[in-house]
Amino acid sequence: MRNPFIAGSWVRAENFFGRTAILRDVLEGERDSLWVVGARRLGKTSLLKELEHRALQNPQTPFVPLYWDLQGSADARGLADGLLGSVEDSEAFRRATDIAVEDLEGHSVADMLTTLVRRTVRSGWRLLLLIDEAEEFLTVARTDAAVLPRLRRVFQKGNEVRTVLTATRRLAQIDDLPDVATSPFLQGFIPALYLTPLQPEEARALLARGKFSEEEQARIQERTANHPFLLQLIASRLFESRDLAATLDQVAADEMVSNFFSVDFQTLDARERALLEPVARSGEQSLDELARAAAVSKETAETLLFGLRMMGYLSLENGRFRIGNWFFERWLRRVAAAEPRPA
């Protein structure tokens, strides 16, 4: 049997596990503007790919999906180019809406989107616009701020289009940018939906593919706190080595994993990082202790801690916060140890 685990690439269909509530919210819910916020490698792209897949497979759905990856777009022209690439990539979308790439070429990105929505509606569908790497709007806002209000108008065209953005917490900074003078870009997208680690039973279903022993499964879940990337990575390597202890040590020392934590950590704002570091240093902390350590009010700390908990950075047991998973804790301790303790 070939290794059934997938670490790094996006997954969908039979390789996709969990996320039932978010899938339902998007495909059957009432909101037409959604922002799914999640840490790096928590499965944001896979979620969008699964939404696309389900919308295409379901004959009853009113939606025709279009996946749009903003990565590397940089400005309005790049956004337009990426959107054309998305239309080019999705034959199903082109067929359903009877649209050709040539119909869009030469237009601005906002006009393209308007055309896409119009043609989708004319063909009897609603557009399910799945926007990945939405942090890129931050770069676009810096280079070409005027485009964002125009896009926002299309994203929030009520019943004709349902827009799903995925991004890390950094996207929240878009409404603080001075150049975006009109209504806040994320108005309507807030409150965000959190992409959490997998539920225990979802993680078990994933690990069952490797035919590991009960003890091994339990140990992996305990160490990863069901973080999907770590689950897949460890399961993939365990599948090859069949030596769990060695695999866990190897992953803990892996430079790629350290780098993943490092890049992920940078997506948090300074106050969030300030809340995590004392937990890493002392093992566990209460809400009061953390608010004091981070020099924020208790209410602010509570809000921030909720977000950190939802994204798997922290867990809460008996009123005390702990770091979400063993690997992240080890990495954060190393980082914290290397920095001077705050006065």
Add this chain to the structure above:
Amino acid sequence: MRRKTGLGLVLAFLCLAAPAFAVKEWYDHYLLARDRLMPAGKWAEAAASLQEAIRLKPTPAVNEQTYGLQFVDYLPYYQLGICALRTGDLNSAIRYFNVEEGKGQIKRAESSYRDLIRLRAEAESGESQRLARLARETVERLLREAQDLARGRRYDEALARLAQAQAGAANLDPAMQQKVVEVRDRVRGEQRELADGTARSQRLEQALAEGGRLLDDGRATEAILKFDEVLALDPRNARADAGKKEAQEHIRTRETRETLLQRANLGRSLFQAGKYEDALEPLTDAAADPTNSEARELLEKARRMVEGMRVQKDLRARIEALMADAERLLAARKYPEAWVKLDSVLQLDPENARARERLTSAQRMTGQDLFANLFPNFPPLLTFFEPKALEVEGRSVGVVGVATDDRGIVAIEFKQDGRPVGRQVPPASGDAGEAQRSVRFDREFPLEAGENEISVTSYDTQGESRTETFKIVRRLRIWERRAFFPSAAGVAFALVGGGVALQRARRRRAVRKRFNPYIAGAPVHDDEMFFGRDKLMARILNVLHHNSLMITGERRIGKTTFMYHLKRALETDHGTEYRFFPVFTDLQGVPEDNFFHAVMADVVDALELSPATLGALRYREDGAYDGRDFSHDLQRVVEELATRTDKNVKLALLIDEVDVLNEYSERINQRLRSIFMKTFSEHLVAIMSGVGIKRAWKSEGSPWYNFFDEIELSSFTREDAEALIRTPVEGIFRFEPDAVERILEASERKPYVIQKYCIHALNHMLEEDREVVRVEDVEAVRETVRFEGRDVGPRATPVAD
């Protein structure tokens, strides 16, 4: 009888005398061509001399002994390629270069191989330009002919020419394609206009004549139907109008008001029952009563329905006739004419799936025919992976290879000692039953003791063939010989002595030839020299179907060698539900703005894409090419690959020297990542190799490299390192255990350094005229190895954050 005996003696004498003429060895011909005729620009004479060398020794070899202690890289097809290139025969040059590359040996001669690649690119570029010119001239000629024919109203012939022009223009610039389409549409429009006008006037004349005749016969109702038909085509037709009025008058005088009402009732009930044609007559009668507006209204509706049905019926009949014509033309291999007919069907019925399918076939065949006329056919190519040696000891030998031909392979024949022993007929692929362009063969031949002649012949669809012949010598193992058992005891002593002597002679020969199989510096292509990566290879093959990988490791740790062997392993990995199509790309020296173009160039080169796919690509040898073009083209490539196998297609991009990406802007890296986010990327995996990835990341989005799982290529295990030291010279030379230990310790088990030590220590041993490598040999070369290996190890500048 006496005379025959005499003649036989003469012939025997001549045969015996023949060796006296054949004094020249293969290398005499080869060296004459390479060193004298080619530098003097005598290309034709050089080519003849090289052909003679090939006749005597068909297989290329590197470091082949000629006379005395002279060694030469024997690469005759490469040299023939150069001759052909210099005489302007670019097609032959490309083919010879491909043959040389297919034989594999040239890859061991690094500098020649680099030249081959450069010269082949030169030839391909020239050939492409020539072919493009030829295609353009052909299309222009076809356009002129089509326009002349259209002027003479020979529209079908004109459209057939335009179909050919369309096929020929597929690989030309969009302006030319547009021009062909415009002329085609204009001709088609003229033809339709003429045909419609003719049909209309014929129908009108016919209906008018029939109406008059029916009126004369007193069949007024039927006459009105005919006049109405005329008026539907020409509402101002005075003759029809007058005829109709006269017929109506007949009816009014013939029928009472009551009977007209009965006719109206009958007409209505037939209309309501959906019998529109039957309703026409009674309603026509009833409509003669000027006060019966309902009858006139129903009559009009019924007439429209009947007309609609007639049009549909005519349409069906026309489509059937056109389809029948098209099938007949296809059977007669008149593809452009069939294309025209099928095009007409699709204009009448755009949803006609059968016509669309047949049109695709007609278009392809038109293109192929045109292609066949433009570009002459050449014999297929045969590339062999086995046998690796022409002297074997086993009872059988496997012959494994691939036959390729741009027109498709229809059969491969196998002969042994002149007798046919098998025939492989590859199944046609696709719905259109096309012959496969690349066919793998793998056949085991039982061997007799001594010389066995094995030949493989492949045939293409045009009847061209190529034969390659091997003379394989099977040496009997000692226990297989008849005299073994009776004389075993007596022979044993001699055998041991002989064996020792043989071994000794072999070693002496190796010493004389300065046999040194180690390789340091160039990638190791030879399977037998590839050590120490079996587990890693197995691991990668086990995860690659779902994961893209980044293979990192310090410089000279063997990444490129590993990538070559991974490529080979993927090519032959047929045991699962996945079929890999590996493409190797070296990014060294590729500038940022040429990144996607360079990768696609390798994809196009490696996969031998069909002309249809090549035509659909945005990739051209020159011109701007960005990530979106790359994404578009990869989809087309994946689509073609899916037609080559029933398995799950995986296009595997093996990208070496990926450190170059560290120098690129983050935007390009992000564009690369975004390719792997596309839906078709389920059929795409990347295996990148380099010293390391720059992990500093400033952009807002996800780091481009986070879809890779990283695997580090590290030093060898002790066991593998020992195997690398001892195995290549096993049975010829020997390393003392202490010498092995010293190399292991000094090299830190890094394969490149091990090879360096082995090369130099072995040379040192040979200088001393010994057959055993000692510690002092290793010690003596330590400084040299250190000096040469001073650039080994991680880069001075860190690439991590």
